[in-house]
Amino acid sequence: MDNRTNTIAGWVLAGCGAALGLSIVGGMIFHDGPPEKFGFPIEAAEETGAAGAAEVPIATLLATADVAKGAEVFKKCAACHTITQGGPNGIGPNLYATMGEAIAQGKAGFAFSDALKSKGGKWDFEQMSAWLTSPRKFAPGTKMTFAGIGNGQDRANVIAYLNAQGSNLPLPAAPAAGAAPTPGPAPASEGPAGAPANPGGKADPTTDDLANKATPATGAPSVDPAAAVRGAKEDAKK
Template sequence: MSSFEFNKLAASLLVALIVAMVTGLVAEGLVHPKKLETAAYPIAGGESTETQTAAAPVAEKPAPIPADLWAKADAAKGADIAKKCAACHNFDKGGANKVGPNLWGVLGGPRAHEGSFTYSDAMKKLGGSWSPQEVAAFIFNPKAYLPGTKMGFAGLPKPEDRADVIAYLNKQSDSPVDLTKE
């Protein structure tokens, strides 16, 4: 290789590096990124956001599940859908808590019902009991329903799926509620 060809190769490499550097400087001047105040995607079990949000439920709730959907609700389909929940919840009577509380007997029972589970302050302050419509609203979008909840689930958008899951939860109880009266 002659020295002239070596000089051309070195010059082209140098020009490429200068162009890359100048492009980076121009990009920094044009784009001004902002640091997020809170995490865009909360990690389950991570730092709590309870202090940043109110403990009262948000007005944004899904439409109530109509009576015809309660009548058609299928607990077997609900059990299949609830497999998504089994990563964090146990459905067995007397079963251990996981990342989330055991859900045996939750329907019709008090909120924060599992005494050995550490609930978020928002859930503790909410009080009351879980009616089928309230459970449906919660599993539609837990973070919107109860800001400050520890539950990091995206939700179930289809009312049919929510009705099926609630029918399954209703079977996971010593005292099931009458879903047709909702």
Template structure:
């Protein structure tokens, strides 16, 4: 037993010396120099001008499209969501919460579902048409840190169709003229800045 102990100790000493020697030789072979100038320069975003604030990318306003959007198209686009979400009344949660009655519901209100801290941190706001539009456009921009891995729905017509489908499965009222006007006022300058 004493021989095995000696062999193990010798192996550790040899491994330590080999690691130290490898580090020493690599330091001698590669000379690191401090650069006078960065090899790659990353430009910072432009600061806001005196005339306004910096432009933040946002989706196009779509509330005026919801009333006439094709519900069947929305149902077809929403099939991508079905991998993680259910749409049935009193349906079970999947990887994501059940989306039946999502329009007008509090953001973290589905019983038995553990929401990501990103949505919980936003507070108990409701899923309005405008909030759904922003979330479906790019979930990770809307709620940084969300556990939803979906990249979003790029086409405004598709987002409007999905929201119209979600509206149809819980008989939510159509967006009011005031909501449509507010949505356009909030999102139009950002949408024009993207062009």
């Protein structure tokens, strides 16, 4: 019995020694400690396409807007808004005849946020486009949680649809493509070598004008040297 006990104890000690050895070797290979760098680098996606392009004016997009497509886009809004004449307010106000109305007023006493009330003005095409692009940016603090419509043509389509529901405002004229800037005043004419012309329109004097070309007065001494010599000789003969 003692031999058996000793054998078991020996195996237990051997197992402990093996576990201890494996633990030491594992620690040497897989050492514990803080990482050299926390997290993993994530490269930002490159912005391409519409992000770097110039925004097309809403007046230009409205020229090709499709009311039927706007009705499809409006389905995103139907969970909070009605648009029928006399329709009830829901989470948001009824939107019938909204285009051209004062911002955040009327609508059967709907409780607009103070942020939207402070905007003032009316729902024209520019204001509505800015609102639908980003309500939170248009009126910081607004109760509207809709993220906005980033696609410009979709936005123009839904604005055309809103306008057709009881407002019927005339669409704004699209800006002329490639219109030349208004010319400024014509520069003053310049003379030779870029020098400004004489404002009086008279030619500048030349060095020839400075020479004395006047005829000597009668009785004045001659300025001809030969004539002076002849006069001296005549005086000597007298």
